[in-house]
Amino acid sequence: MNMEMKINSMAAAVIRVINDYPSGHQYHGNELHNDVAWLYPKARNMYTDTIMRAMRRHCHYLYKTVDQNRSLYEKV
Numbered sequence: 001m002n003m004e005m006k007i008n009s010m011a012a013a014v015i016r017v018i019n020d021y022p023s024g025h026q027y028h029g030n031e032l033h034n035d036v037a038w039l040y041p042k043a044r045n046m047y048t049d050t051i052m053r054a055m056r057r058h059c060h061y062l063y064k065t066v067d068q069n070r071s072l073y074e075k076v
Contacts, residue, residue, distance in 0.1 A: 011054045015042035018059040021075040029071035 007013045013036045021027065029048045036051050037044040043051060052071070055063070066072040 007039045010036065010040055010043045010046065010051065011058055013043060014051060014054045015058050016036065018055060018062050023075055025075045026066060027073055027075075029073075032073075 004049060014032070015040060015047075017032060017035045029052050032055065033043070033048045033051050037046075048071075055073075060076060063073045064076050066074050
């Protein structure tokens with residue numbers, strides 16, 4: 001992942017991670033949580049649902065839901 005810009009919030013980390021995923025990349029909520037925590041270590045203790053809520057709020061146009069029951073999403 002590109003580290004040229006300092007990440008200072010969980011929401012900024014979510015946006016960066018989703019933008020860095022290639023189109024067609026499928027990911028689970030836990031994978032997103034781990035990737036966000038790698039960029040923004042304070043997110044490590046956050047609930048996955050909190051990070052998913054930020055994804056839905058800030059990146060709703062960048063992904064589609066593949067399987068909501070399995071928390072599987074795809075970057076568009």
